[in-house]
Amino acid sequence: MIESAVDITLLSLIAIHAVAIIRMRSLFAVIMLFGGFSFLSAGLFVAMDAADVAFTEAAVGAGISTILMLATLALTYAHEDVQKEEKQPTHKPWLPLSVVLITGGMLIYGTSDIPAFADPNAPAQKHVAPYYLKKSLPETGVPNVVTAVLASYRGFDTLGEVTVIFTAGIAVLLLIGGRRKSKIPFETRSNKE
Amino acid sequence: MKHNLILRVVSKFLIPLIFLFALYVQFHGDFGPGGGFQAGIIFSTGIILYALVFGVASAKKVIPPYILRALASLGVLIYAATGVASLLLGGNYLEYGVLASTQVAGQHLGILVIELGVGITVMAVMLIIFFAFAERGRSEEECE
Structure with a gap:
C-alpha cells in the first residue's frame, strides 16, 4: 500500500x-x-x-x-537571444503526431508481454542471476553483489567503461581544452584586462 | 561569488565532508552501495564546489590540469595493469584470484585496486571536463 x-x-x-x-x-x-x-x-x-x-x-x-x-x-x-519568439512551424503536425502516436501505442502494446515486476520466472532472473546470488559471496568474499558482478565477473566490461570515460575526457580536451586563439592582437587584449 | 561570506564558510565546512564521504563510498563499495564511479563523481563535486565558490584559478592551484591529465591515465593504467599482473601470476586477464594467497583474498584485493583505478579516472575526467568548460567561458570573456 x-x-x-x-x-x-x-x-x-x-x-x-x-x-x-x-x-x-x-x-x-x-x-x-x-x-x-x-x-x-x-x-x-x-x-x-x-x-x-x-x-x-x-x-x-x-x-x-x-x-x-x-x-x-x-x-x-x-x-543567443533567448527571448526571441519561436517561429511558427510551416508544416502541419499530423505526420509527426501520427508517428509518435503509433510508436507510443506499439510500446504500450509491448508492455503487455513484459513479465511483472520482480517476477521470479522472468528471463532476467533465470539466466545468470541465480549463479551470482548464490556464488558471489563464497567466490569473491564481497557482500555487495553489484560490486562483485561489476568489478569481478564483468571486470572486462568495467575496464571498457573506464576507457570510455577516459576517451570522453580526451575528446573534451581536444575539442575545447586549449584556450581559443583570439583574433584580437595580444597587446590590445592585455590592455583591456 | 568570491565575496559571499556565508557560502565561503559553509563550503569550507562541507568540502572536507564531501571528500570523506567520497572516500567512504570508494572503499566501502564492497559492503554497501557505491564504488569507484560514484566515489569519483562525489570527489570531483567537492573540488567543483571549491571552484564555484573560490574561483576556477584557485581550484586549479589545488589540482593543476597536468596532474589531472596524468591521474586520468593513471586510473585506466591501474585497472589494466591489474589484469596484466594476474596474467603474469598465471591466471587469466583480470582473474583476481591469483593476486593473493587465497581465491577470496585475491578477489578482494583485485576489486579494491580496480575500483580505485575507476575512481581516480572518473574524478580526473570529470574535473578535466569541468575545467575545460569553465576555462573556455573565461577566455571568451577576456576576449570580449
Missing part, C-alpha cells in the same frame, strides 16, 4: 517534470528541472531496492550532469 503510494507519487512528479521541461522556454529552469527529474528517478530506483543504480543516478544524473549543463549554458547563453 505504502509502496504503491510512493511509486505513484514519484511517477506523477516525474511526469509533471517532463511536461514542464517541454513547456518551459527558459533553459536555466529546464536544467534545474532535469536535475529534479534525475533525483526523482533516483528515488524510484531506491523504491525498487536498486541502491547502487540510485546512487549513480543521484551522483551522475542529478549532480554532475546538472553542473556540466549549467557550464554549457554559461558558454552559450550570452550569445
Whole structure:
C-alpha cells in the first residue's frame, strides 16, 4: 500500500517534470528541472531496492550532469537571444503526431508481454542471476553483489567503461581544452584586462 | 561569488565532508552501495564546489590540469595493469584470484585496486571536463 503510494507519487512528479521541461522556454529552469527529474528517478530506483543504480543516478544524473549543463549554458547563453519568439512551424503536425502516436501505442502494446515486476520466472532472473546470488559471496568474499558482478565477473566490461570515460575526457580536451586563439592582437587584449 | 561570506564558510565546512564521504563510498563499495564511479563523481563535486565558490584559478592551484591529465591515465593504467599482473601470476586477464594467497583474498584485493583505478579516472575526467568548460567561458570573456 505504502509502496504503491510512493511509486505513484514519484511517477506523477516525474511526469509533471517532463511536461514542464517541454513547456518551459527558459533553459536555466529546464536544467534545474532535469536535475529534479534525475533525483526523482533516483528515488524510484531506491523504491525498487536498486541502491547502487540510485546512487549513480543521484551522483551522475542529478549532480554532475546538472553542473556540466549549467557550464554549457554559461558558454552559450550570452550569445543567443533567448527571448526571441519561436517561429511558427510551416508544416502541419499530423505526420509527426501520427508517428509518435503509433510508436507510443506499439510500446504500450509491448508492455503487455513484459513479465511483472520482480517476477521470479522472468528471463532476467533465470539466466545468470541465480549463479551470482548464490556464488558471489563464497567466490569473491564481497557482500555487495553489484560490486562483485561489476568489478569481478564483468571486470572486462568495467575496464571498457573506464576507457570510455577516459576517451570522453580526451575528446573534451581536444575539442575545447586549449584556450581559443583570439583574433584580437595580444597587446590590445592585455590592455583591456 | 568570491565575496559571499556565508557560502565561503559553509563550503569550507562541507568540502572536507564531501571528500570523506567520497572516500567512504570508494572503499566501502564492497559492503554497501557505491564504488569507484560514484566515489569519483562525489570527489570531483567537492573540488567543483571549491571552484564555484573560490574561483576556477584557485581550484586549479589545488589540482593543476597536468596532474589531472596524468591521474586520468593513471586510473585506466591501474585497472589494466591489474589484469596484466594476474596474467603474469598465471591466471587469466583480470582473474583476481591469483593476486593473493587465497581465491577470496585475491578477489578482494583485485576489486579494491580496480575500483580505485575507476575512481581516480572518473574524478580526473570529470574535473578535466569541468575545467575545460569553465576555462573556455573565461577566455571568451577576456576576449570580449
